[in-house]
Amino acid sequence: MALLRIDSISKSFGGVTAIADLSFDVPEGKVYAVIGPNGAGKTTLFNMLCGIYTPDEGSIRFRESEIVTLPPHQVAALGVSRTFQNLQMFFNMSVLDNVKVGAHLRSRTPLWSAALRLPQTRHEERQADNWAREALSFCGLEEYLRSEADALPYGVLKRVEIARALAAAPKLLLMDEPAAGLNDTETKEMRALIRRISESGITVLLVEHNMGLVMDVSDRILVIDYGSRLAEGTPKQIQNDPAVIQAYLGGEVQYAI
Amino acid sequence: MSYLRGFYLLLAVALLLPIAFPGSYYVTVVGVTAALNAILAVSLNLLMGYAGQISLGHAGFFGVGAYASAILTTRYGWNPWPAIVAGMAATGVIAFTLARPILRLKGHYLAMATLGMGIIINIVLVQAGSFTGGPDGLGGIPTLSLFGWRVNSDLRWYIVIVSVLLVVVWISLNIINSRSGRALRALHGSEVAAEMMGIDTGATKTQVFVLAALIASLAGSLFAYQQAFVSPDSFSFFFSIELVTMVVLGGMASTYGAILGAVILTFLPELLVVFEDYEVMIFGAILMLMMIFLPQGLFVGLQGLVRRVLRAKQGSERGAA
Structure with missing residues (x-):
């Protein structure tokens, strides 16, 4: 069953399209990753999912209820929590x-x-x-x-942010680049932590640039580019998808492989 | 509750001062003014120090409370007690109405908006002469009495106002060390993260703004009864700035800091009187030096200093052993 159902959402900022007609389902209890080149619209997507931005069109349903028009604190009240790409600690x-x-x-x-x-x-x-x-x-x-x-x-602090999100006992945890800026040891710890979170029954939606981590922890992966879906599937399918390889490495597919 | 330790110390000091210095002008006259300022500073600190929302119009709410009590008792013959409540209710309604549009602003814009609010309240006090007595003010305000115990001496005013201060400090400490207090600080730390943790930031700002205004209104009413006279000068923009200075000087986000700031800013002019013409200059210089050397504020800065000294001492003892 889909915990989160995104149905043809679009968002543009002053004529620049950040997300165009994007649809996907996040299955309950899984680790679902969203990847894509810089500027593909991942953070915009995240901000729409948690109520910071309102999509221009489309619907976002969390556990069967529409959340598109809700402010962040009400989305949170339904059981969505998140961490931030740039730390948003309460430093005071x-x-x-x-x-x-x-x-x-x-x-x-x-x-x-x-x-x-x-x-x-x-x-x-x-x-x-x-x-x-x-x-x-x-x-x-x-x-x-x-x-x-x-x-x-x-x-x-990256982990404190996760602890803070988990203290809310969420059903869905949105993680915006949890491994960004971490060294190898810390990344390894983060990988184990994401697994533990998933095993505890929390659905994880992950945006991450570290491909090793993504391929390792994800059950399914969505690849977006220029705000639209490029591919979706298991890590194995994504690794072998010609369109993905092209988007990431550029040039002709045969050279990339 | 461990966070109330400082409160008990404050309680003891408040009790001992009039006993140690009976009839002292500095305790029962300047001290009462300091306590009244401390009530205002503690309330402003909830809004400014903890929630991070600056207000340059706090004296306005102080004025609404004072004038509500003054007008209702002198012109309509009300008993002073219900007049206090009516003043707080009126202030609460004003604060609640203004909170949403004003607190949507941030930083300098919020400062400007609250500044305007304070000035408008002051102008109304001056202009609505038939009610407020205009710039000449309003006199002949009766004093409070409690079951026949009339608050008619300096010492009795000390008891009343310091008691109210203690209650306000207790409430402030309770809030800060609770879910609501954490929501305030979270709002200050990162508004977007606070929202994502389920804190309705708009409602939280409104709540603390109204609470601070209610306390200021109560202080205003007490001020009116204690002085038996009110005039718009006491509630001007300059007093708002002075309140902000108390909070910043004592240390943002510290209830005791706000009290300390209020006490210092109340006593300093008294003590500097000996310098006559240079009083204001020296006053300004002291403020500047304090901010340069203790930018976190006096209380927080000194706290850190004491902690560092203690740690250094422990370290050297351990080294010796």
């Missing part, structure tokens, strides 16, 4: 608090109740704390619990 907070923000949707305490520290607030505070610690240890970050976010190296 500790690692633990960053991840606790991830658990925001799982508790209800309104402002006035928090202001007066009513018993419900204290209970939910303990819960949020537990959820955040769980997510941090899932990502292997226990040792950074108390650190301030602005004191940590890039590779660690």
Whole structure:
């Protein structure tokens, strides 16, 4: 069953078409990767999926409900979480608090109740704390619990962002270039982490440039170029697709192989 | 709750000061003004320090509260207590109405919009003379009384205003260390990430803006009763700037920093009186030096300094052992 169904969406910015009539289904429980050359429209696509941009046309259905017109916080409330290509940490907070923000949707305490520290607030505070610690240890970050976010190296912060997204207990996790800027060891760890996330039952939608990683962790891959679908299939099918090879390496297909 | 440790210290200081210095002008007169400013600074800090939304019009809400209480008690003969509530309700409605359009703006634009808001409120206070008494102000405001206990001496005002300050600080600390407080800080850190974590950033900004305005309104009402007189000068653009300075000087995103900033900015002019003509110059120089050497603000900066010294000491002891 498709968890996310994208049906002929288009988006252009002042006459420049970023996404043109794109359709695909993300099956539940799988790792689905979107790849394509720089400027192919991957980030635009991501921003539409999570409600930052509204497509000019088309429909995006998440678990059978239309999300095209929803603002990001309502998309998140349905069970979609994401990480960012360029870190979007809360640098004014500790690692633990960053991840606790991830658990925001799982508790209800309104402002006035928090202001007066009513018993419900204290209970939910303990819960949020537990959820955040769980997510941090899932990502292997226990040792950074108390650190301030602005004191940590890039590779660690990439994982903190994932922990923050996981603390929301999402059904779909959008990962925008999780391995960008990571060294080989960190990339290997990231690969294992993506697998663990998938095994825990969360559907992963991945945008990534590191082909080794993509081919290794993905169940299906969508290739886009100039905002439209170039190919779709299993990693093996994609690796042998002449159109993909042409787009990536240019020139004649026979030279590329 | 561990985050309330500083609060208990503050409580102890507030209790001990009038006992240690009975009848002192600096405790019960300047101290009360400092406490009132601290209430305003703590409320502005929620909006500015934590949520990262600057307001150059906070004195406007302070003024609405003060004038609501002044007008309702003197012209309509209301009891002071319901007048406070009515003032807060009016301020809340104004803040709520303005919040959505204003807080959609960011950075300099937000600063300009709130600046305009404060100035407009001030102009209304001056121009609506038949209600507000115009530039001459409004006098003869009755004082508060609680079950026959009339708040009619400096010490009693100290008790009332410092108590309100303590409650406001307690509320502020509770919020900051909660889900709502994290939402505020997240908003400051990265608005897009906050949205993606399910935080309705528009609603969150509105909430904190209204809350800060309500506290400012309460402070305004207390100010009106304490002074028994209000005039538009007390709620001008310059006072808004002074409040922002308190928050920045003490340290953004620190409740105690806001209190410290308020205390310093209230006492400094008193202490600098001895320099007579040079008072304002020295005042400005102190502010500049503080910002150059402690850009994170006095409280946060000193905190970091103490931590570094302690760590260095521990390190050397460990080295010796």
